[in-house]
Amino acid sequence: MTLVPGARPQLRKRAARDWSKEKSARFLHALMETCNVSEACRRSGVPMTVAYRRRKMDAKFRARWADMIAIAYSRLELVLLDRALNGTEKVTFRRDGSEERIREYPNHIALRLLQMHRETMIEADSQLPPDDIEEIRERIVRKLQRMKKRDEAEEAGSRELRGGDGPCDGGAEGSEGGASAPSD
Numbered sequence: 001m002t003l004v005p006g007a008r009p010q011l012r013k014r015a016a017r018d019w020s021k022e023k024s025a026r027f028l029h030a031l032m033e034t035c036n037v038s039e040a041c042r043r044s045g046v047p048m049t050v051a052y053r054r055r056k057m058d059a060k061f062r063a064r065w066a067d068m069i070a071i072a073y074s075r076l077e078l079v080l081l082d083r084a085l086n087g088t089e090k091v092t093f094r095r096d097g098s099e100e101r102i103r104e105y106p107n108h109i110a111l112r113l114l115q116m117h118r119e120t121m122i123e124a125d126s127q128l129p130p131d132d133i134e135e136i137r138e139r140i141v142r143k144l145q146r147m148k149k150r151d152e153a154e155e156a157g158s159r160e161l162r163g164g165d166g167p168c169d170g171g172a173e174g175s176e177g178g179a180s181a182p183s184d
Contacts, residue, residue, distance in 0.1 A: 023045070026044035026045075028064050030043040035073065087103035087105040087106075089101055089102070089103055089104075
């Protein structure tokens with residue numbers, strides 16, 4: 001049964017052509033396998049206009065659609081990477097009837113993949129050496145300690161202005177007052 005909207009909403013029996021969870025799953029699976037909406041529609045028996053309307057109106061379906069496209073692109077990229085690294089075997093036949101097998105490497109695919117991932121490689125190469133990371137960590141700890149001392153000093157000053165009452169927000173009990181630390 002499905003709810004039909006209108007002035008007086010009604011329940012009606014679901015038609016075979018209506019959208020269902022099974023139909024949605026078939027469509028999305030075909031989309032993941034083919035990365036082609038028209039082929040996914042053909043395989044799942046869903047009209048293309050219905051699929052696009054569903055994507056427009058259903059946020060969950062739209063998100064799953066995007067996920068399936070992302071998976072399909074990842075799979076395609078892996079296939080292309082495999083071809084670029086391992087090549088494809090090409091068989092040619094000679095006039096004497098013998099065959100020659102050669103491996104072709106599509107350089108244009110390899111170059112495109114390198115271009116796509118250049119930023120990732122630059123980022124990986126620009127990682128800081130461990131010594132630099134330790135120095136940065138020490139500087140951050142020192143700065144946090146200075147900020148803590150400054151906050152404690154401000155809290156002590158505000159307690160004095162209130163007449164020596166305890167901390168009003170439950171922090172810095174027993175902290176010692178003093179001058180504020182210089183900030184960076």
